[in-house]
Amino acid sequence: MPNLVQDISAFIAPERVLHSREDLLAYGYDGTAALHGVAAAVVMARTTAEVQALVKYCAEHGIAVVGRGSGTGLSGGSVPSNGCVVLCLTQMDKVLELDEKNLTILVECGVITAKVAEIADGAGLLYPPDPGSMRISTIGGNVAENSGGLRGLKYGITRDYVMGMEVVLADGSLVWLGNKCVKDVAGYSMKDIFIGSEGTLGIITKILLKLVPRPQAKKTMLATYSRMDAAADTVSAIIAAKIIPCTLEFLDKITLNCVEDYAKIGLPRDAEAILLMEADGHPAAVEDQAAKMVEIAKQCGATDVQIARDADEATRLASARRTAFSALARVSPTTILEDATVPRSELAKMIRFVQEVGVRHRLKIGTFGHMGDGNLHPTFLTDEKNLDEMARVEIAMKEIFDFAISLGGTITGEHGVGLAKKPFLPAAIGEASLGLMKKLKAALDPKGILNPGKIFD
Amino acid sequence: MHSPTLESPLPPSPGAKSVYLKDLDFGVLAQCIHCGLCLPTCPTYDDTKLERHSPRGRIQLMKNVAEGRLDVTPTFAEEMYFCLGCLACETACPAGVDYTRMFEEARGDIERTGVLNTESRSWIRGLLLRGVFTRPWLLRLIGRGMYLYQTSGAEWLMRKFGLIRLAPKNLRELEPLAPRIRPDFSDDLISEIETPDAKARARVGMLTGCVQDLTYSHVNRDTVDVLLANGCEVVTPRMQHCCGSLHGHNGEIEIAKDMARRNIDAMERSAGSLDDLDAILTNAGGCGSHLKNYDHLLHDDPRYAARAVQWSGKVKDIHEFLISLGVVKPTHSLAEPNGKPLEITYHESCHLCHGQKITKQPRDLLKLIPGVKLIELPESSWCCGSAGVYNITQPEMSMKLLERKMGNIAKTKASVVANGNPGCSVQLEFGTRKHGNDVEIAHPMTLLARSYRGERQ
Numbered sequence: 001m002p003n004l005v006q007d008i009s010a011f012i013a014p015e016r017v018l019h020s021r022e023d024l025l026a027y028g029y030d031g032t033a034a035l036h037g038v039a040a041a042v043v044m045a046r047t048t049a050e051v052q053a054l055v056k057y058c059a060e061h062g063i064a065v066v067g068r069g070s071g072t073g074l075s076g077g078s079v080p081s082n083g084c085v086v087l088c089l090t091q092m093d094k095v096l097e098l099d100e101k102n103l104t105i106l107v108e109c110g111v112i113t114a115k116v117a118e119i120a121d122g123a124g125l126l127y128p129p130d131p132g133s134m135r136i137s138t139i140g141g142n143v144a145e146n147s148g149g150l151r152g153l154k155y156g157i158t159r160d161y162v163m164g165m166e167v168v169l170a171d172g173s174l175v176w177l178g179n180k181c182v183k184d185v186a187g188y189s190m191k192d193i194f195i196g197s198e199g200t201l202g203i204i205t206k207i208l209l210k211l212v213p214r215p216q217a218k219k220t221m222l223a224t225y226s227r228m229d230a231a232a233d234t235v236s237a238i239i240a241a242k243i244i245p246c247t248l249e250f251l252d253k254i255t256l257n258c259v260e261d262y263a264k265i266g267l268p269r270d271a272e273a274i275l276l277m278e279a280d281g282h283p284a285a286v287e288d289q290a291a292k293m294v295e296i297a298k299q300c301g302a303t304d305v306q307i308a309r310d311a312d313e314a315t316r317l318a319s320a321r322r323t324a325f326s327a328l329a330r331v332s333p334t335t336i337l338e339d340a341t342v343p344r345s346e347l348a349k350m351i352r353f354v355q356e357v358g359v360r361h362r363l364k365i366g367t368f369g370h371m372g373d374g375n376l377h378p379t380f381l382t383d384e385k386n387l388d389e390m391a392r393v394e395i396a397m398k399e400i401f402d403f404a405i406s407l408g409g410t411i412t413g414e415h416g417v418g419l420a421k422k423p424f425l426p427a428a429i430g431e432a433s434l435g436l437m438k439k440l441k442a443a444l445d446p447k448g449i450l451n452p453g454k455i456f457d
Numbered sequence: 458m459h460s461p462t463l464e465s466p467l468p469p470s471p472g473a474k475s476v477y478l479k480d481l482d483f484g485v486l487a488q489c490i491h492c493g494l495c496l497p498t499c500p501t502y503d504d505t506k507l508e509r510h511s512p513r514g515r516i517q518l519m520k521n522v523a524e525g526r527l528d529v530t531p532t533f534a535e536e537m538y539f540c541l542g543c544l545a546c547e548t549a550c551p552a553g554v555d556y557t558r559m560f561e562e563a564r565g566d567i568e569r570t571g572v573l574n575t576e577s578r579s580w581i582r583g584l585l586l587r588g589v590f591t592r593p594w595l596l597r598l599i600g601r602g603m604y605l606y607q608t609s610g611a612e613w614l615m616r617k618f619g620l621i622r623l624a625p626k627n628l629r630e631l632e633p634l635a636p637r638i639r640p641d642f643s644d645d646l647i648s649e650i651e652t653p654d655a656k657a658r659a660r661v662g663m664l665t666g667c668v669q670d671l672t673y674s675h676v677n678r679d680t681v682d683v684l685l686a687n688g689c690e691v692v693t694p695r696m697q698h699c700c701g702s703l704h705g706h707n708g709e710i711e712i713a714k715d716m717a718r719r720n721i722d723a724m725e726r727s728a729g730s731l732d733d734l735d736a737i738l739t740n741a742g743g744c745g746s747h748l749k750n751y752d753h754l755l756h757d758d759p760r761y762a763a764r765a766v767q768w769s770g771k772v773k774d775i776h777e778f779l780i781s782l783g784v785v786k787p788t789h790s791l792a793e794p795n796g797k798p799l800e801i802t803y804h805e806s807c808h809l810c811h812g813q814k815i816t817k818q819p820r821d822l823l824k825l826i827p828g829v830k831l832i833e834l835p836e837s838s839w840c841c842g843s844a845g846v847y848n849i850t851q852p853e854m855s856m857k858l859l860e861r862k863m864g865n866i867a868k869t870k871a872s873v874v875a876n877g878n879p880g881c882s883v884q885l886e887f888g889t890r891k892h893g894n895d896v897e898i899a900h901p902m903t904l905l906a907r908s909y910r911g912e913r914q
Contacts, residue, residue: 019468021467022518022530022536023507023509024467025518025521025526025527026509026518027508028517031491031492070496071491071493072493091506114497133492136493136494258551259551261553262553325492325551326492326494326551327551327552329492329551333487333488
């Protein structure tokens with residue numbers, strides 16, 4: 001074993017090669033419950049050249065490299081494997097170019113998602129993907145995990161905004177993929193292979209993102225329900241009515257009460273469920289869509305539909321919604337978040353099944369999610385020290401995944417596989433698809449140094 | 458699932474075993490789900506982008522200390538003193554993590570194990586925390602000495618002829634930070650019992666503080682004037698003790714308890730009984746946060762536990778109290794002679810906004826004053842770097858934060874910065890002296906009192 005810290009300090013400033021016990025413990029986790037690992041060193045890179053040098057060194061010595069942004073991932077994708085080098089990219093945070101003629105922005109991978117959104121907004125543009133952690137998540141992390149957000153329904157997810165990227169490959173060589181062209185069919189769409197690759201195929205260092213014009217108007221509504229499946233029915237009916245709002249967010253009673261405990265914005269605590277709905281676009285179209293959505297919500301059994309008075313109130317509602325997962329942690333010592341996703345026509349069935357599973361296994365489950373995308377976050381409110389209950393959580397989790405798959409759904413809509421979903425992946429995608437992924441991994445990272453043990457073994 | 462294996466690859470950690478954190482309820486530590494939403498609000502993380510300098514990183518270290526995987530090492534101790542204790546993370550935390558509790562226990566561990574002890578540190582801490590701040594008469598004596606130094610011409614001579622260079626280094630660096638001492642103490646300006654002209658609407662106890670008493674005794678007088686104008690009878694115990702927040706936040710938990718007991722006794726002596734008071738008031742944000750916590754601090758003291766619960770129930774910040782009482786609108790305008798409104802901006806003391814969640818009331822009070830225009834301060838709740846004794850112990854970070862604050866203040870172009878905490882005032886006044894600008898730093902009570910007193914002229 002080489003003297004890793006000393007060697008790396010030869011090409012990266014020693015104060016950015018962390019190796020104290022305290023530092024290693026502080027980089028031993030991400031946003032996922034109950035997952036820890038210990039790296040041999042944590043390197044804070046500042047340039048692409050440093051990333052290349054580090055990857056090259058690790059490739060030569062067969063040392064694992066685990067890329068990391070702000071560490072807010074929810075599937076353990078950036079949890080270090082023991083003895084690896086954590087490559088932390090938060091200090092590569094320069095915004096390189098805003099191109100208002102082509103509506104693109106070029107940034108380094110460590111730029112915070114909210115900053116991209118702010119800069120776009122300042123130019124009258126919109127960067128739509130808005131994951132819950134956007135105030136701290138890095139754009140590189142978003143691309144590596146292919147993050148979603150609250151606006152996926154109308155605007156899509158991170159993948160839909162990546163036009164190009166600079167990637168450091170597993171041997172330390174550098175490649176640029178994509179460009180500013182709207183159309184480009186020159187060979188394989190290689191950038192798409194790296195989007196959502198969870199740091200297992202390459203280290204993304206620069207990203208060219210697409211921006212869209214900021215919608216002129218938006219309207220935010222809050223529908224209240226006395227039955228959870230009525231909220232699901234509303235979503236299915238809105239989609240079936242050929243309306244594509246930008247947001248349809250669902251919170252059940254437990255979740256909305258936790259959010260209210262924190263945000264204190266006057267959510268209806270007695271409701272069984274609420275639906276946060278948002279339409280945006282041309283003012284006339286927004287008015288029309290909003291009116292139809294209110295009508296559909298009422299037809300489907302909403303007991304009340306409130307319209308946000310102004311932009312401030314709308315922002316408060318959306319911001320509060322973004323805290324749902326963390327707010328649920330108020331209830332119990334351990335909070336395990338899932339990410340099951342089904343076709344939107346199957347939502348009511350899925351919601352009822354989650355409820356039924358909770359009752360049958362005597363578990364407390366708070367459910368919220370991006371209902372317009374069919375993406376639910378059933379969240380187990382449990383205690384890792386209660387082994388009996390944890391065993392029931394494992395069973396319930398598997399049942400929920402199996403049911404989602406049987407409805408034509410998936411085990412993860414936006415959090416990625418990482419470590420947490422790894423055991424469920426083969427059943428979800430099948431042997432042929434898994435085999436293809438493994439071939440790709442072997443071709444791009446023959447030594448298996450990039451984030452080993454994530455997605456699959 | 459990937460199980461925690463934190464034993465083998467970690468470097469050793471020379472240090473001592475925890476006493477306080479080890480006994481802390483598991484639930485308090487487990488409350489943090491390491492989602493990372495606190496990171497963007499933490500001044501030390503924002504500056505360094507290092508996980509160890511973030512609330513989440515610190516909590517992780519405290520958790521490891523509590524569980525015995527990390528000793529109370531010098532690095533851990535330095536980390537816990539690098540934290541400002543501004544509690545912005547508590548405001549940001551949807552999960553409701555009690556950072557204050559963990560952080561005080563951690564500093565308790567650090568002092569108990571003595572890992573940071575050096576001769577000079579122990580001497581200074583002994584002198585300040587155990588000597589001066591536990592003895593009101595000694596504090597006043599020092600205050601008198603400083604007043605004479607500042608007013609007799611000695612300070613002018615020292616600076617003019619560079620004699621200050623002969624002073625020990627520590628003292629020399631602190632000298633410019635020293636606040637201007639007032640000629641009178643609160644006891645000289647306020648009678649033990651003061652009654653309003655008409656029948657009293659409420660009977661309140663008034664806490665004069667220690668730094669406030671030394672450097673801003675006029676703010677205490679102004680506070681009493683405001684209370685009288687609002688029809689309150691005011692009881693002000695003589696020779697009050699420090700509230701103990703300095704001790705509580707700096708690992709001297711036993712002294713903090715003693716200070717709490719003395720304050721409860723003193724208030725009972727002057728007021729007859731706590732039952733005879735409608736509220737116990739403080740005008741210092743930093744003190745208020747701690748004063749409200751006496752119930753927890755003394756919960757295992759059989760003689761004081763019940764009285765401390767009563768005490769905590771009655772302690773109110775002055776702004777909070779006036780709004781809940783229903784404030785009498787001041788009628789005298791503070792506008793300039795040419796009719797131009799007095800432009801005021803409001804800086805939020807951390808322990809008022811994050812510690813006590815009081816943000817709206819001070820602004821509402823300022824807006825009530827005729828002839829005042831309140832201009833919102835960018836990043837109003839970002840710490841100014843004062844943070845108790847932080848500006849003395851961590852001058853580098855403290856000055857970075859002060860510069861950021863002064864920059865934001867300059868953006869508002871306001872002529873007055875209102876704020877409700879003496880520690881912030883000392884820091885901001887140092888900032889204005891350093892920048893040579895003539896912005897006035899004033900407590901909202903001073904501004905209100907000016908308006909009320911104008912009515913009577």
